[in-house]
Amino acid sequence: MQLITPSFHHPLHGVEQTRQLEHALAQTLPAHTLMQRAGLTVARLALAITPHAQRIWIACGPGNNGGDGLEAAWHLQQWGKHCVVTWLGDAGHAPADSAAAHQKLTEAGVLIQTKAPSGHFDLCIDALLGIGTSPREPQGPMADWIRLINAQGGPVLSVDLPSGLHADTGQTTRLSVQASHTLSLLTLKPGLFTAQGRDTAGAIWFDALGAETHTLGTVKPLARLNARPLVHTRQHASHKGSYGDVAVIGGAAGMTGAALLAASAALHAGAGRVFVGLLDDDALKVDAQQPELMFRSFRSLDLSSMTLVCGCGGGPVIQTVLHKVLTSQSPVVIDADALNEIAKDSTLQATLSARRGQKLATVLTPHPLEAARLLAISTHQIQGDRLAAAQAMAQRFGCTVVLKGSGTVIACPEQTPVINITGNARLASAGTGDVLAGMVGAQLAAGHTAFDAACRAVYQHGHLADTWSPELALTAKQLANGGPSCG
Numbered sequence: 001m002q003l004i005t006p007s008f009h010h011p012l013h014g015v016e017q018t019r020q021l022e023h024a025l026a027q028t029l030p031a032h033t034l035m036q037r038a039g040l041t042v043a044r045l046a047l048a049i050t051p052h053a054q055r056i057w058i059a060c061g062p063g064n065n066g067g068d069g070l071e072a073a074w075h076l077q078q079w080g081k082h083c084v085v086t087w088l089g090d091a092g093h094a095p096a097d098s099a100a101a102h103q104k105l106t107e108a109g110v111l112i113q114t115k116a117p118s119g120h121f122d123l124c125i126d127a128l129l130g131i132g133t134s135p136r137e138p139q140g141p142m143a144d145w146i147r148l149i150n151a152q153g154g155p156v157l158s159v160d161l162p163s164g165l166h167a168d169t170g171q172t173t174r175l176s177v178q179a180s181h182t183l184s185l186l187t188l189k190p191g192l193f194t195a196q197g198r199d200t201a202g203a204i205w206f207d208a209l210g211a212e213t214h215t216l217g218t219v220k221p222l223a224r225l226n227a228r229p230l231v232h233t234r235q236h237a238s239h240k241g242s243y244g245d246v247a248v249i250g251g252a253a254g255m256t257g258a259a260l261l262a263a264s265a266a267l268h269a270g271a272g273r274v275f276v277g278l279l280d281d282d283a284l285k286v287d288a289q290q291p292e293l294m295f296r297s298f299r300s301l302d303l304s305s306m307t308l309v310c311g312c313g314g315g316p317v318i319q320t321v322l323h324k325v326l327t328s329q330s331p332v333v334i335d336a337d338a339l340n341e342i343a344k345d346s347t348l349q350a351t352l353s354a355r356r357g358q359k360l361a362t363v364l365t366p367h368p369l370e371a372a373r374l375l376a377i378s379t380h381q382i383q384g385d386r387l388a389a390a391q392a393m394a395q396r397f398g399c400t401v402v403l404k405g406s407g408t409v410i411a412c413p414e415q416t417p418v419i420n421i422t423g424n425a426r427l428a429s430a431g432t433g434d435v436l437a438g439m440v441g442a443q444l445a446a447g448h449t450a451f452d453a454a455c456r457a458v459y460q461h462g463h464l465a466d467t468w469s470p471e472l473a474l475t476a477k478q479l480a481n482g483g484p485s486c487g
Ligand SMILES: NC(=O)C1=CN([C@@H]2O[C@H](COP(=O)(O)OP(=O)(O)OC[C@H]3O[C@@H](n4cnc5c(N)ncnc54)[C@H](OP(=O)(O)O)[C@@H]3O)[C@@H](O)[C@H]2O)[C@@H](O)CC1
Pocket: 018, 019, 021, 022, 034, 035, 038, 061, 062, 063, 064, 065, 066, 067, 068, 095, 128, 129, 130, 131, 132, 133, 134, 135, 136, 137, 138, 139, 142, 159, 160, 161, 173, 185, 186, 209
């Protein structure tokens, strides 16, 4: 069993893949073994997180998630805990593993109740729903028990998934369990890490139930967790040309700041030289706070020799430069208003898609609303299945897509998508997206592929937020500078 941390690189399997693995593994083991292992590991974690808990409520649902709870209760009872077990199942109709667990617990003399318990519990174990969750709203006792678990206010350990959270998408029913810990069994599920997942699951633990890593590798995962990027030490005999040039194109009248943030971020993320092509003719010619940045008119930029970060603060006028940017042979990051203009224009969309045939590196960095415009669907639909939405955009435009938000998804045709778990809601502040675009630009300029550049930058962007001092405000400017202590 292990606690999942951002540096943990792991495949994420959805419901279908998890069932395939479960089936394959169960055939190699005596009956009920997987559920017995699940129950034991749940009981062990319960003990680890609340060693002094005496009164424990184990709320068990009608399926095999409930069976895991019954098995856990058996162990906790053996270890001297006062277990209050409630079950929504029916011994005559329960799945075979759960029915066996029910019989074992009954034979041990544990009372299994059907009514909601009263009083306070030192720990609630939520074994109501796992990967069998359907999107229908919980009703009756299931709904009452979820409310009661959430009202306890103490630690809640969810078995496999917080009840109500969908394993594949991270969507929840309106009523769902708010866990402080979740122990994901056999596989890690993508829904734990994106959309509502991170808010409902609490600390996420994983137990492979004895499955070997190579067994998990036999079924293609839906996604992977983003890995901490390797940091390469710079060769002594290198120079600024070794790290590439970035040109930020954007900053229409009144929106210079967004372009400056992206440029500053590219500079601090290691680009050799950073140019700024502002779209406002009356704009800055130099930034005294950041004299390293070189200001040029868009027309005078040699687009063929640099990585282009296009769109930050671009306004509608960005439309006038997009054809030239998209037909350049350079690596390109497309953000913000450039995405909105592409969404409106089928000719630009075709130009964008044509870059794939020329093997040109292209990264799109939409937030959910920009993604919705690109796919001509609603933000609600994007958020309803973020993995599928990022993959649809990557496929449609033939490039790498960074779908931002909690659990940013990075997708690219023919690659397993990646979910990033660094970062937190302190990033919900104006300009942090511009900073990310600049950071992706620096990684592209350093020579990484579009997918790797996106994965590296997204990880680092979130990591900065995770290690930010709690006493200090997180602003985009300081994020661009690499952190609050950096000026
Ligand atoms: N996979 C593995 O490797 C292993 C799996 N194990 C465990 O098994 C779990 C999967 O078990 P599972 O397939 O029986 O599904 P589960 O989550 O118990 O739910 C199904 C039941 O809930 C009901 N129900 C559904 N949605 C509902 C709603 N919204 N509101 C109300 N009710 C709803 C549904 O009713 P129905 O829709 O059929 O009417 C059905 O009765 C898995 O997560 C893990 O914990 C481990 O033991 C060993 C290894």
